Amino acid sequence: MSRKDTILRAAKRTAEEVRAVAQKNREMKTRQNKNLGIKPHKHCLVCWKPIDMDNEEGVCDSESCIKINDKRQKSRKRWGILLYVFAGIFFLSIIFQYMNSGT
Numbered sequence: 001m002s003r004k005d006t007i008l009r010a011a012k013r014t015a016e017e018v019r020a021v022a023q024k025n026r027e028m029k030t031r032q033n034k035n036l037g038i039k040p041h042k043h044c045l046v047c048w049k050p051i052d053m054d055n056e057e058g059v060c061d062s063e064s065c066i067k068i069n070d071k072r073q074k075s076r077k078r079w080g081i082l083l084y085v086f087a088g089i090f091f092l093s094i095i096f097q098y099m100n101s102g103t
């Protein structure tokens with residue numbers, strides 16, 4: 001057996017090994033993707049269950065989640081209004097003070 005043959009055989013074996021590893025990597029990658037779930041989705045704002053991307057409310061179908069989310073939004077709105085009211089009172093009191101000190 002010549003030296004050339006040995007090298008050639010070794011090279012061939014190496015190429016086959018590389019191919020096998022590449023194939024294995026590809027399999028692992030697809031399996032990982034399957035495990036992670038490629039489908040885009042978001043999570044319920046209350047229970048963090050995965051829900052559809054086009055769900056505009058941001059909560060799952062569960063009635064309690066819808067109720068809790070509704071309550072949260074209402075209280076958030078209320079706090080927003082209260083903030084404006086307090087800011088208004090604050091500004092008014094400053095304006096009144098300014099007007100009183102001016103005269």
Ligand SMILES: [Zn+2]
Binds near residue numbers: 062
């Ligand atoms: Zn939920």
